[in-house]
Amino acid sequence: MAHPFGQVIVPIEARYRAKGGWSACGELGAQLRGVVQVNCRPLHNGPCSDEPSSRQSHIEAVSTRSWWHWSFALPIYAYRSRPKNGEVMKPTSAKSVGHLRAVPRQEEAPARASQSPSEEPRTSVVRKVDARRAATSRRESAAPSTGGWRCLESAQPAARNTSERDPSVTIAQVSTNGERLRHSGPDEWLPEAAEFVHRAALLVAHGLGFERCLSVCLRGPSSVLSVSDAGPTTIMSVAGPVAQLSNVLRKRGIK
């Protein structure tokens, strides 16, 4: 395993995926100083066997640090036996069971380091795709790759911000003394109704021997009203169509 350019021992969490080979992520040491996500697959076409030679794999390293854009094809030597049939592999660290020793190609590094940092996208996790590897990965996954940088997180839904909120859902936040703190949506009645429901529900709780009422959730044929405590002096209420508030119903155990 000696290598003229040294080696980097990567503390790594690895798992074996039935179709996709090894999938691992970890943090590289001081020489590379980057958090990487790696995917590797055997060099040969068949399934991994337990012979050491067959565990030599190619590694694709993806940096979440925008300046680190040169270590993408690293030989990798995984010292971990493949799972037996039906065995579920747990994440392990290099310190405990397995090692991934990544040996950087020194001759490629200067060339890649000389690339302009502006070529690299500065958002999300990206991967530099070369033509040969892209052809292989196209066979393995349906994800389109036409070369250049592509975002690895494109399949994940973007977080919805407040401006994209469903207009049919009304949200109101009121204080326990009836002050309207926040209101958005078409139902103007909600803050007043929420305060009333909260007060009445507290009395119901006391009548049944409880100290407080955390939430009230009511479902109609097509709409939902939910009023809940959002702090010692704040009430949060939501009203809207059943379809849009199904997660609320599920959380309350109604659906």
Next chain:
Amino acid sequence: MIAQRLLGILEDVGGVLGSFVVAPEGALLARAMPAEYDAANLELTASRVARVLQCSAANGVPPQDGVFDFGEGKLWIREFLRGYLCVLCSANVDMRSLRLTARLVARSLPAEL
């Protein structure tokens, strides 16, 4: 008498403490609650429950199902022909079993209580 027996079925679901039936206008129609809940107190509670449900209905959400979450317990509500079936249960009740059983009980409750 039949209503009492039907409400007793609900107690077969683990975590159910008791149940009662409220008319839409707030009258307590039937009850199968533990002894510590006296009738006067329960009538008052039933009318308050009805007022919450009326408030919701008046604003365009006529409730078919509902949950009051008290932290250590819950009051689960289901609408039926004559009013609302209310089930008092502990926090760890199996909501799925409760929903299924309560649906059967609500359907079986007689028109005259």
